[in-house]
Amino acid sequence: MTLVSSATGSASAAQGTADAASSKLTADYNLFLKLLTTQMQNQDPLSPMDSTQYTQQLVQYSQVEQSISQTKTLNSILSSLNMASLTSSSSMIGQPVQLDSDQAGLSATTPAQWEWSATNAITGLTATVLDAKGTKVDTFKTTVSGKTGQFSWDGTTSTGKKVDPGLYQLQLTGTTDAGAKITTTAKVIGKVDDVQMANGVPVVSVNGAQYPTSMILRIQK
Secondary structure, eight states, X not given: OBSSOOOOOHHHHHHHHHHHHHHHHHHHHHHHHHHHHHHHHTSOTTSOOOHHHHHHHHHHHHXXXXXXXXXXXXXXHHHHHHHHHHHHHGGGTTOEEEESOSEEEEOSSSOEEEEEEEEEEEEEEEEEEEOXXXXXXXXXXXXXXXXXXXXXXXXXXXXSOBOOSEEEEEEEEEEOTTOOEEOEEEEEEEEEEEXXXXXXXXXXXXXXXXXXXXXEEEEOO
């Protein structure tokens, strides 16, 4: 269950690409020097080769080499920054958080949980649960009071069927006693179980679902 790509060694892959490019450049550069030396040794003394062309080629090789070296240095700096970010984010493990997403993880032991907020006070709430493919799973109606509250779902439908663990989306409609529809939104809540790197950014795991740390709206103690 994830809202981001699975964790990968993207930094290592980038470093490997830079190393491969550097090795190839070194081989090509050495070959170029051998050819250049041979050409200079066998040139016609009465019609020497133009030094401008091979000087330009030497400069170009040097520029490419510097570019590859800079890329390797930047990858190293990025890796250090990512590690610092991961270490910092690890302090959130075990802490309750609110996330800017309406898709929550459902596990066999922990229900999917959301916190809802309405633009005005409501007395009724219609909650529609969708699966990861956007297919409707069930709809629930409940009596509420006020502008905020929580909604928890353990995976049991209104017919008593138990759905599989996974990622589920919650869509809400709030109503007043007069029947007016009020805009109501859902935000995922839960405890952080794990922190890891995915595609170069730290992500947190909440009830089996992964979210980038940029989606965290609130951290509680």
